[in-house]
Amino acid sequence: MRFHFSVTVQHDAPEFPLGMLQTAIESQDECNAWNALANQRIRSELVCSTTTHKVPSGSQQQKCNVFTCVEAAVHCNMPRIVLAMYQLSPADVRLATWYALYNLKSKHKTKRSSVVYPLQIASELANLARSQRKIWLWERVGPLLLVRNCDILARKDRGSAMLGQTKSCRDWEALAAHPITRLPDLAFGLILSFVALPEAKEARILRFLIEARLCQKCSRLCIPGKCKAKRLRRMERRGPKARS
Numbered sequence: 001m002r003f004h005f006s007v008t009v010q011h012d013a014p015e016f017p018l019g020m021l022q023t024a025i026e027s028q029d030e031c032n033a034w035n036a037l038a039n040q041r042i043r044s045e046l047v048c049s050t051t052t053h054k055v056p057s058g059s060q061q062q063k064c065n066v067f068t069c070v071e072a073a074v075h076c077n078m079p080r081i082v083l084a085m086y087q088l089s090p091a092d093v094r095l096a097t098w099y100a101l102y103n104l105k106s107k108h109k110t111k112r113s114s115v116v117y118p119l120q121i122a123s124e125l126a127n128l129a130r131s132q133r134k135i136w137l138w139e140r141v142g143p144l145l146l147v148r149n150c151d152i153l154a155r156k157d158r159g160s161a162m163l164g165q166t167k168s169c170r171d172w173e174a175l176a177a178h179p180i181t182r183l184p185d186l187a188f189g190l191i192l193s194f195v196a197l198p199e200a201k202e203a204r205i206l207r208f209l210i211e212a213r214l215c216q217k218c219s220r221l222c223i224p225g226k227c228k229a230k231r232l233r234r235m236e237r238r239g240p241k242a243r244s
């Protein structure tokens with residue numbers, strides 16, 4: 001039944017519009033990839049993705065989304081294609097580039113893969129991945145810096161309040177009493193050095209997003225060959241306490 005559905009869908013409109021782009025990239029001919037990128041349906045899909053969270057209807061069907069296309073372009077050494085995609089979908093392509101490079105790095109480290117990947121990563125792509133790390137870093141460090149410097153904001157607020165521009169500066173003053181504002185610079189620097197980037201966690205989430213399929217064993221979404229039913233059953237037996 002599911003097979004019939006998949007065929008009908010493919011005939012009318014592709015289930016994964018970016019499949020055409022991925023095939024073009026994997027042909028190793030950059031001209032094909034540029035032609036695919038000129039296609040309006042592909043451009044629209046990149047600008048407003050409908051397939052990032054979509055699970056293929058067929059168990060053997062390949063999933064094609066911005067992550068798989070960027071990964072293919074990285075493997076086929078087509079940095080200009082990645083950058084063109086970035087113009088259309090900056091946040092997704094930045095994250096996808098980080099993911100592709102992270103995977104290359106970890107595969108290289110564990111020597112898990114027999115595939116030969118480009119040895120030289122284009123500096124533009126390395127920068128894109130680095131900017132993703134900076135975004136994460138800022139998300140974690142930003143609130144700490146804000147608390148640390150809130151006395152400056154409290155002073156500004158007090159000045160405005162005197163001029164009748166703001167009602168109250170009590171919130172900043174409460175924050176200004178936080179111990180973090182009184183730490184010596186050296187100690188605060190030490191705290192910042194412990195801020196860890198959530199790279200492994202993000203990679204796990206993205207891997208699930210890209211590879212999960214409807215599992216024949218447990219009827220849930222699982223990464224093929226890594227059914228999580230056993231682990232879930234074990235957790236259920238241990239009860240809610242074990243989970244927290």
Ligand SMILES: [Zn+2]
Nearest residue numbers: 215218222227
């Ligand atoms: Zn399963």
